[in-house]
Amino acid sequence: MLTMGTFAFTACSDRTQNNAEQTAESAGDDMERNMETAEATWETEREETRREITETRTEIDREIEEADREIERASANEKARWRDRKRALEDERKELDRSLDRLEKETKETWQDFKQGVDNTITEIRKEINNTDND
Numbered sequence: 001m002l003t004m005g006t007f008a009f010t011a012c013s014d015r016t017q018n019n020a021e022q023t024a025e026s027a028g029d030d031m032e033r034n035m036e037t038a039e040a041t042w043e044t045e046r047e048e049t050r051r052e053i054t055e056t057r058t059e060i061d062r063e064i065e066e067a068d069r070e071i072e073r074a075s076a077n078e079k080a081r082w083r084d085r086k087r088a089l090e091d092e093r094k095e096l097d098r099s100l101d102r103l104e105k106e107t108k109e110t111w112q113d114f115k116q117g118v119d120n121t122i123t124e125i126r127k128e129i130n131n132t133d134n135d
Helices: 002-073 076-103 108-134
Strands: none
Touching: 002 076, 002 108, 076 108
8 A cells, every 4th residue: 555655656746747847848948939039029129220210310411401402592690590400400410320329239228218218319300300391
């Protein structure tokens, strides 16, 4: 009887251990897949942010070209306003250039704060461009 109980206990223990090992292995696989997915998502976000910065920079370049055209044909008072506008655009372009440089240095740990800052900057630049276009 004692032998039978020992055998049953040992069989259950082996089965339990096998189940535990399979569960741990499965959890490890899930964790690895999740890490790969997070890495891919981060890389995708970085590329999207790079694209947004580049597109916004292109918009600024067009606005600077427009300011140059306006400076050439404007009156003295208007030239000063257009020069100020051009300087502001050039400053915004420099800020985007700094963001583009920082993009490569950002880590996953600092990414969300950096991305939020870039998104806010781009939103403000586009609002300003749209407001000026409507004037």
